[in-house]
Amino acid sequence: MRAPPHLPFMDRPAAFTIGLKPLALSAWLVPDWEAAALPEKAGLLDRRRDEVYAALPGGAEAEEEAAALVAKAACGPPCACLAEAARLVSDDLVLMELRDGAWTATAAALCSPTYFSVAEALGSSLAVLHGPVPAGEGFADRIARVFSMIRADEPLERFNWTVQPTDERFTPSSAPLKLMAVSCPVDDALDRMHLRVERQTIRRLPKAGAVLFTIRVSLDPFRAVFSQTGAREAFARAWTEAPQALRFYKGWPSYERLVRAALDLSEDGC
Numbered sequence: 001m002r003a004p005p006h007l008p009f010m011d012r013p014a015a016f017t018i019g020l021k022p023l024a025l026s027a028w029l030v031p032d033w034e035a036a037a038l039p040e041k042a043g044l045l046d047r048r049r050d051e052v053y054a055a056l057p058g059g060a061e062a063e064e065e066a067a068a069l070v071a072k073a074a075c076g077p078p079c080a081c082l083a084e085a086a087r088l089v090s091d092d093l094v095l096m097e098l099r100d101g102a103w104t105a106t107a108a109a110l111c112s113p114t115y116f117s118v119a120e121a122l123g124s125s126l127a128v129l130h131g132p133v134p135a136g137e138g139f140a141d142r143i144a145r146v147f148s149m150i151r152a153d154e155p156l157e158r159f160n161w162t163v164q165p166t167d168e169r170f171t172p173s174s175a176p177l178k179l180m181a182v183s184c185p186v187d188d189a190l191d192r193m194h195l196r197v198e199r200q201t202i203r204r205l206p207k208a209g210a211v212l213f214t215i216r217v218s219l220d221p222f223r224a225v226f227s228q229t230g231a232r233e234a235f236a237r238a239w240t241e242a243p244q245a246l247r248f249y250k251g252w253p254s255y256e257r258l259v260r261a262a263l264d265l266s267e268d269g270c
């Protein structure tokens with residue numbers, strides 16, 4: 001069992017924050033610590049392409065520029081669209097362009113979506129995409145300002161996290177996961193429950209001026225998470241102290257029973 005690559009709850013409480021930090025260009029998409037997911041991703045792109053990739057008309061040049069940047073970072077062959085570039089890295093790729101004054105998703109390859117889909121995202125502005133997030137007035141405007149100001153040579157990085165009762169990456173909806181969580185037994189909660197961390201980056205495309213949004217998902221069982229020094233206690237604190245609005249938004253009440261069982265089991269030293 002590997003050590004989870006990120007434990008975002010260790011140093012800060014669960015909260016809706018922008019939390020973007022500068023990232024060295026050389027660390028943008030490599031190393032790819034989720035490369036083991038690439039065969040599954042290729043399978044989705046082969047067999048369910050229309051579900052996991054789409055592009056609006058009018059964005060081909062920006063998409064080609066984005067695909068070329070990804071291919072270069074991954075030392076892969078040249079490619080012209082996000083569906084091809086998406087085979088080279090575990091990250092999901094979303095092209096954001098300024099259309100009618102709003103940053104809008106104009107192309108997307110989503111093989112590990114955290115409960116949304118290409119069909120929902122394509123053509124949506126930052127305001128629409130973040131409509132369900134109870135992060136307060138003006139949240140999407142603040143994100144949009146970052147998109148307008150970001151520099152081409154300085155990508156930014158942030159992390160989100162949640163939990164889920166499987167190791168599935170391709171999860172366009174959380175409904176089946178919540179359903180499963182209410183009925184499954186708790187005795188294997190330490191292996192069933194997973195920490196789902198999203199490492200997101202944004203990078204300006206120098207020529208088109210568009211922005212490429214990348215999302216890399218890491219999934220690790222609680223057993224691996226709690227075996228890291230201090231992680232069980234930090235997780236328990238973050239879980240317990242998370243604001244109600246965030247808990248409901250993330251669907252955490254559905255997972256309460258399994259999370260508590262996992263915490264109890266790990267306390268018993270299982």
Ligand code: HEM
Nearest residue numbers: 016017018094105116121129130132133143160161202213
């Ligand atoms: C880098 C700038 C961005 C920031 C700071 C940001 C921030 C957030 C935050 C705080 C959430 C709530 C979920 C959580 O905390 O786990 C969220 C949800 C979400 N974001 Fe973003 N986001 C950014 C860019 C984008 C972009 C470019 C897209 C385009 C696809 C996007 C799509 C979504 C979606 C689909 C959700 C889930 C909304 C729902 O529950 O239906 N975000 N974002």
